[in-house]
Amino acid sequence: MKLKKTEEIFFKFLMYISVSFITASLFLIVFSIFYKGLPSLSWEMVSETPKGGFYFGKEGGILNAIIGSLYLSIGATILAMLFGIPIALFMNVYLRKYNRFVNGIRFFLDLLWGIPSIVYGAFGFTIMVMLGIKTSLLAGIITVSIFILPIMVRALDEVLKTVPVGLFEASLSLGSTRSETAFRVFLRQTIPGLATAILLSFGRAIGDAASVLFTTGYTDHIPTSIMQPTATLPLAIFFQLGSPIEEVRSRAYSSALILTIIILLISVISRIVSAKYNKHRIKF
Amino acid sequence: MKSKIDIKNLNLFIGKQQILKNVNVQIPENKITIILGPSGCGKTTLLKSLNRLTDLYEDVKVSGEIIIDNEDILHSNQDVTAIRKKMGLLAQRPYPLPMSIFKNVAYGIRISDSENKKTIPQRVEYHLKQVNLWDEVKDRLHSPASRLSIGQQQRLCLARGLAVDPEIILADEPTSALDPISSQAIEQKFIELKEQYTVVMVTHILRQARRIADYVIFMYLGEVVECGTAEEFFSNPKEERTKAYLKGAFN
Ligand SMILES: Nc1ncnc2c1ncn2[C@@H]1O[C@H](COP(=O)(O)OP(=O)(O)OP(=O)(O)O)[C@@H](O)[C@H]1O
Numbered sequence: 106m107k108l109k110k111t112e113e114i115f116f117k118f119l120m121y122i123s124v125s126f127i128t129a130s131l132f133l134i135v136f137s138i139f140y141k142g143l144p145s146l147s148w149e150m151v152s153e154t155p156k157g158g159f160y161f162g163k164e165g166g167i168l169n170a171i172i173g174s175l176y177l178s179i180g181a182t183i184l185a186m187l188f189g190i191p192i193a194l195f196m197n198v199y200l201r202k203y204n205r206f207v208n209g210i211r212f213f214l215d216l217l218w219g220i221p222s223i224v225y226g227a228f229g230f231t232i233m234v235m236l237g238i239k240t241s242l243l244a245g246i247i248t249v250s251i252f253i254l255p256i257m258v259r260a261l262d263e264v265l266k267t268v269p270v271g272l273f274e275a276s277l278s279l280g281s282t283r284s285e286t287a288f289r290v291f292l293r294q295t296i297p298g299l300a301t302a303i304l305l306s307f308g309r310a311i312g313d314a315a316s317v318l319f320t321t322g323y324t325d326h327i328p329t330s331i332m333q334p335t336a337t338l339p340l341a342i343f344f345q346l347g348s349p350i351e352e353v354r355s356r357a358y359s360s361a362l363i364l365t366i367i368i369l370l371i372s373v374i375s376r377i378v379s380a381k382y383n384k385h386r387i388k389f
Numbered sequence: 390m391k392s393k394i395d396i397k398n399l400n401l402f403i404g405k406q407q408i409l410k411n412v413n414v415q416i417p418e419n420k421i422t423i424i425l426g427p428s429g430c431g432k433t434t435l436l437k438s439l440n441r442l443t444d445l446y447e448d449v450k451v452s453g454e455i456i457i458d459n460e461d462i463l464h465s466n467q468d469v470t471a472i473r474k475k476m477g478l479l480a481q482r483p484y485p486l487p488m489s490i491f492k493n494v495a496y497g498i499r500i501s502d503s504e505n506k507k508t509i510p511q512r513v514e515y516h517l518k519q520v521n522l523w524d525e526v527k528d529r530l531h532s533p534a535s536r537l538s539i540g541q542q543q544r545l546c547l548a549r550g551l552a553v554d555p556e557i558i559l560a561d562e563p564t565s566a567l568d569p570i571s572s573q574a575i576e577q578k579f580i581e582l583k584e585q586y587t588v589v590m591v592t593h594i595l596r597q598a599r600r601i602a603d604y605v606i607f608m609y610l611g612e613v614v615e616c617g618t619a620e621e622f623f624s625n626p627k628e629e630r631t632k633a634y635l636k637g638a639f640n
């Protein structure tokens with residue numbers, strides 16, 4: 106009895122330690138971004154493209170990278186959704202019967218998830234060379250969407266897996282087809298989770314530097330077509346951070362702050378949207 | 390007596406375990422057939438195989454014949470959704486669809502009849518009245534079905550099943566979560582429904598079976614021990630196991 110209590114206390118202690126460790130490091134990161142980024146954050150930073158001496162600490166902002174990153178990651182997320190949602194539904198509605206096979210697919214996707222994004226970048230670059238495409242927004246969108254597809258499918262799959270077989274049976278026994286069941290029942294039941302899964306993929310897309318390093322190029326202009334190269338926030342941070350000039354390095358932190366705020370905004374919006382649908386979810 | 394469903398030599402395995410053992414029964418048209426039997430004897434499994442829900446599981450092997458309207462549905466090349474539309478299955482545990490109360494019933498209506506969109510509200514009302522749910526939900530038709538109580542969900546699922554306009558109703562303990570008054574209303578409804586439908590119902594309540602059954606199937610450990618008209622079955626059971634069950638020997 107006493108032993109049990111000690112055990113309980115011990116594990117509680119362990120839990121508190123790890124929770125506070127994680128929270129503390131999270132706060133530290135956010136704090137240092139704010140601390141170093143806030144001073145040079147200005148309206149100019151988010152509303153202007155780099156001017157002549159920007160990389161030496163003169164006027165201009167990173168609007169090109171903000172817009173470029175948004176174009177790139179929204180494009181890549183939509184492209185990945187076009188493939189990812191049907192794949193995840195197919196795995197859970199059509200292949201539900203073949204559990205072992207689906208687990209094989211899951212294993213394979215998990216492997217792809219583990220591949221560093223630089224490899225996807227190199228892969229995208231090889232394909233670009235083969236097809237003769239120059240560094241462009243399009244090449245970046247394709248590469249990033251390939252890179253986030255396994256992440257998105259697995260995240261969607263984890264959510265769709267939670268649909269109970271009884272609900273599946275209920276829909277089929279009404280005489281609906283599998284695709285009606287997939288789109289009208291499975292999607293509706295899991296919308297909040299799906300939004301989170303898509304958001305997770307979006308976060309990966311907007312935050313990744315390595316996959317766009319060779320594929321999107323970099324420019325001070327806002328792209329006007331998907332065939333043009335584009336700047337992205339992670340690369341903007343990377344380039345500015347490497348500068349010997351103090352002022353430019355501090356702008357790198359304010360760029361990171363902007364990236365963080367974008368991700369925060371999008372996650373809040375998706376929460377609001379998914380809360381609207383959450384009430385229809387059948388709870389078990 | 391005209392039979393609607395004719396089950397011949399039905400065997401069902403899940404993995405290596407045999408769940409249904411050589412089931413041979415005929416289910417009469419426009420009658421209420423009650424399936425009785427202790428828990429775990431395979432009643433739900435039998436209902437699900439009538440609806441081909443057994444297709445959903447990899448390790449389920451079914452053999453034999455289930456003939457409905459001169460067609461063996463187990464080996465038919467007819468579209469399985471068409472087979473399922475003929476039957477409204479009311480599962481043991483209610484699963485409303487993740488949408489509003491109104492849309493749950495409308496979902497069933499749209500499957501049976503995708504035209505006549507204008508009449509949908511009236512028909513939703515009609516089906517909800519049929520299952521005695523209308524008065525409770527008429528002011529919140531557009532609120533989520535997930536907020537209904539289990540007993541209300543059970544009746545909603547019945548309304549949804551009826552909305553598909555089936556020929557056969559398969560009901561797995563449809564009154565298990567209902568109070569005596571609502572149960573009786575549902576029983577009454579089934580008695581009315583048998584004019585147009587063939588009703589197959591699983592129940593654990595012997596008194597309920599006595600009240601409404603025309604025909605009884607008694608199962609035990611995956612076998613059909615005895616089947617026959619309700620009168621015969623209750624007044625003059627032949628098998629020892631039936632007698633023991635009716636006396637309450639196994640739950
Ligand atoms: N998916 C499954 N996998 C393995 N065994 C199953 C599965 N479904 C049912 N069984 C087994 O089949 C047998 C019959 O189950 P079934 O649900 O048909 O019983 P039941 O007569 O409906 O019981 P109850 O009155 O408790 O609902 C049980 O032994 C059960 O364990």
Ligand SMILES: [Mg+2]
Nearest residue numbers: 432433481561
């Ligand atoms: Mg059962």
